[in-house]
Amino acid sequence: MHNNQNEHIEEQKLWDAFRKGDDKSLEIIYRHYFDELYNYGNKWLNDISLTEDSIQDLFIKLLRTRQNLSATTSVKYYLFRAFRSIVLDKLKSKNKTGYIDEAGKTLFVFDLSPEKNMILKEEERSLQRRLTIALDALTPRQREAIFLRYIEGFSYDEVAEMMDLTTKGTYKLMARAIDALKEQLKGTAWHLLMPSGIIIPLIKYFSKFMG
């Protein structure tokens, strides 16, 4: 938590320095967030060169509108929000109708997979496979909300802002998605195999990985 806060403060310093004219600060921000933006953009565009173009456009825009940029408590949120509209514009010009349409069903598709250096048990990997299939059955909007909330870690409010929804609407959208995903847990016998008594040590065990 403290590390996280420090990181936030550090980021805000970089952001403010950039706003005051320091290009070097923006380069640090660029290098820090490139991968995340790249992944997110590619989920929409499914086209590496278009995704690269979008990132390029985003940072050109930031440099050009530097004087008009406001202070932000979350640089990541600021970047994602601006990036999202650029990506969706690219998507439109790619002649795709909006992702709400039937034709857009295949948009924002992503496979769940273990994070780098994380070794999962067979059981966990099988859960991920089933969840991936379950995600495909969701709407692109639900998939995006899940992605932004659980994978990128944005708050409800931030997801709502980004997706042009109310916080309540976001909650509903996500609740339905989670309900569908939760069903996949039933396929595993984990809750039958594990008595409550060993849950707490297990939680602690997991915590190590999650950190």
Add this chain to the structure above:
Amino acid sequence: MVNLYAKYYQYTISDFLLDEDFLLWIRQPDEARDNFWHTLVTTYPHLADNIAGARKLAAALQVQKTQAPNATKQRIWNAVTASVAPSAKLRRMKRAAWWMAAAAVLLIAGGLTVFQFLRSNEVLIRTAYGEKRTLTLPDGSQVVLNANSQIKYKPRPKKNAPREVWVTGEAWFNVVHKNKTGTPVVAADRFLVHLQNMQVEVLGTTFTINTRRNQEQVVLQTGKVKVQLKTRPAPIYLLPGDLIRFNKDSQTLSKAITNPADCSLWKENRLKFDNTPLSEVIKLIEDNYGYSVQVTDSSLLSRTLGGTLSSNDQQILFKALENMLDVRITKTDQTITISK
């Protein structure tokens, strides 16, 4: 504390997954959060399964990030800075434009100043003793400047401003009448002659000015003249042949009628004397030729002179005077001595 936990009593897996605090614990676990959730499980053991399930699900929701090669990152960053570079160039150009604009403003301001200076700049023409000059003013008016006199005027008068000259000594004017159509007189139609104590205003006339010997004299030849004394509010209008004279010593004004042509004979290099005493002739010599004149016998001063003499040549003039007055005139560098 119990209240904090109570809200979770009926929580399902989904409820936990949607709970902000729960997610914070999973994403950023710390001691305080560990304690909280462990206490919840010990308080409500029935929630243990749901919490574990929610954790399991949250843990499964992860994506391995594909990483772009560093070369790609560098290439895109270079493209970003390169495409913004023209804007820096533009900024430089803008700055250059500002400098150019500033320079232009300075240039124009400087030009205007010089123009105003040239406009307000005055032309001064001065004649030496024995010298006489004819000149044409910018408006076409003729001026004959007698010896030892000067005239000052603006070579580029302002539009709609009256014509103005400043005179000392003796000068004959023939002013061009600018308002010939009879329309109401405007400022630009006027012609002003400034003397030390008076101002002579005309439209289009011929007249002579003389400011020698502590007096200021105007003789009107043709047309009409308005004389305005600085010390007198009421203007005096002259008719042809009128002579007006202001004596600076006594501050008095006298008016007389004269033959105006006689008062401007000097411009034709002629001197006309009509019962003129030697004392007046001496003044004339001193004023126009710059000599200091001495008379050995004061009785000579009352001798009078008649006739017209040419002033073209000093030697001839003095010879003629010697004959007519029956005196002897000896001339040195600066002085003339008149004796019996």
